[in-house]
Amino acid sequence: MAQVTAASHGEHEATTTGLNHRKMLMWAFLGSDCMFFGSLIATYLVYKGKSKAGPFPEDVFSIPVTSVSTFVLLMSSMSMVLAYAALTRGNMKAFRIWLASTVIMGATFLAFQTFEFYEFANHEVVVECNDPDAADWTDLQAKVGSACGSFVAGEETEVTIGEYTVKVFEEDGHAVAETTAGLTPRTNLFGTTFFTLTGFHGAHVTLGVIWLLSLFFFSFRKGGVTPKRNLDVDLAALYWHFVDVVWIVIFTVVYLFGVFQGF
């Protein structure tokens, strides 16, 4: 009489293909999640350049800042690989260190994203009225700059241009025009699609951080995570790498193509 359970939870259950049930489930889920992000990205692309009012991508994005957070997220994937490798080698201490560093880098990425969202929502446009490079201004900068005409030396004036209230004043002997042009999900189609897409990616990262953190604490329980019992970590790693790859797509399609025209 076969003493097997119908669906044992162990790592070495007998399956038709020899592949683990849970790993296969994770791949199926990631396939599904591809369609999820694919639809969000498709929506973003359909509405790219269709916003009726600013700010536009080139107004708010700071490629250097986002490159840093992208780099941090990429490094977190590397540290995840090292964590899993350490675990299978049986080096629990190295495993915990690398796992913790993955969590910290994930959290750092989220901190960057929060900062970025805050910055966008309170985006300030400041132009120098006699900027020699005025020809390179974005549409939004040009709009703000058009307030320069009402500059009165030594005074601060307020002009309403379209939906913006622009302050024109003197700073270090130069005429300066300044306004707050925040980007929120309600501002325009860019804001709507940008925050939805990156917000759901951020939610995925948050879930990943919670998951990895749970594994970190679970690993201190005897038998919780062992070199033999490593599937939980393997699955979390798979998810983490996937979320990372999605970010590379978002960074390219949204940030790089948004700032560097001609794509």
Place this chain on the structure above:
Amino acid sequence: MTTLSFPIIRRPMHPTGVWSWITTIDHKRIGILYGVTAFALFILGGIEALLIRTQLIGPDRDFVSAEVFNQLFTMHGTTMIFLAIMPLGAAFFNFVIPLQIGARDVAFPRLNAFSYWTFLAGAIILNASWFLGGAPNAGWFGYAPITGQAFNPGHGIDFWIIGLQVLGIASLAAAFNFIVTIINMRAPGMTWMRLPLFTWMTFITAILLVLAFPVITVALIELMFDRKFGTNFFFTPAGGNPVLWQHLFWVFGHPEVYILILPAMGIVSEVLPTFSKKPLFGYPTVVLAGALIGFMGWMVWSHHMFTVGLGPIANSVFTITTMAIAVPTGIKIFNWLGTIWKGSLDFRTPMLFALGFIVLFTIGGISGVMHSMASSDAQQQDTYFIIAHIHYVLFSGAIMAIMAGIYYWFPKFSGRMYDERMGKMHFVLMFIGQNLAFFPMHFYGLDGMPRRIYTYDADMGWTALNALSTSGAYLIAFSFFIFIFNMVKSWRKGEKAANDPWDGRTLEWSIPSPPPEHNFDEIPTVHDRDDWWARKRGGVKHGVPVSGGSGEGHAIHMPQPSFWPIVVSIGLLVGAFGLIYNVAVAGIGGGIAMVGIYAWAFEPVNEPDEKQPAHH
């Protein structure tokens, strides 16, 4: 006893009673739960249909108001698609698949229970709208911008959005489960080309679900954000484009029609060979045609948008792809005809329904090919012609096949025989009823009667045919009284069923009716397509019949019941109402779900035996 975390609640171990059903993770019991719940919701959707037909029985009637009429047709469509046909399919997946592939359960029994309870939560949310300010009223495809806050300020659409999201979670969880189960839990020797057709079609359906549902998830999120947070996805003054909704909806929606019909085709492909005493004609072609339908189903969605104005190129391309998809469907129909050709046909109730399916589904297929042509569709768009088509493929198609399946597997899941005379009566009345109801729709549809209108003028000339449709609807309803009576009576005191009353072909007929909890005493080794048939005919050299339930099964450890799936589902239910009414409540729901997920993750599949030293 409970060694790991969350010893809050003792693990439920009662083999019988209400708690055993609430905590069950046995695929057969979950299948029955799915079937009974979905059938009740099918009746609800049917009552909505009867109210619609009663309103339309004659011109200028005010049986229901225009607003209630809008709610009725919206909920009728949504209920029949998401709460009746899909979960009735899931009932068969659950009950039949593990038996057909020679497994003791699905790959993830607790996830399976979670799918059911989450489906129930979605059904509760959708139907709660009737009592909380009115049901959704924008049609089952909820076109923007009529679903926007400006045109639809009530909560009806919110219930629709959140209800469908919750149902999506349930469907996705089930689809993941069945993909893994079918790939990974087949008995030794059960190769892909020996897989029973119903299992094959379920596999393709599950893949379609996994890839199609995220698309409507995103569409619904966008709509919800527009309504809740004032985003601009479908807000035209800010440049939002309602056509985006149509694209997203139908990129999901067309694969969805195959999600509805492929399991039905699978059932028919099981019933026809059994009652023709012949193997399925052209098995590889039928499988391939199914896969091809699943694949091509992604390239036809804009045939729902021929009148939007996408331009001649898009319309031509989608005309061609839509016509092309009729080819694999036709291949299947010819293979079914080939199966019954020169067979020794046994006209039992399941066979009658399967044959009825072929005839009526073909009529629906033909009207489908008619409006695959963009130029022809321009005349038919939004008329009753389309309603005729969808009812021929989904009622006379999917529901007929599901009825064939219920009668076919009734002896297996109930352990008793249904009443053959009442079964045949049901078939005859339903067959006549649906043709009375749906065939005239072709005519008054082509005559210009638009769908979704709550009344019409006497001099339009649609009165007689509408009255005919309504009488057909009543006849269908009557035929279902016979069905329910038959089911209830037979389940309680029908004749005891043999293990293999139909001289079946697949493994589920090799074990007792109803199957023991562990299904198979010994996992069978498969040597043939239609393995059980071959064993009975001595075609298999190692022809030891696969027996089961001899009472020796006690040594087999089955996964134990669990509270946590329903706890997570309750969390989702509370969270869903929170998303509609109050964010704090949504947080509470999320918290309940979170606790459930952690407890679930730390709960062992089986409590360690008392004898063994409990490991910490």
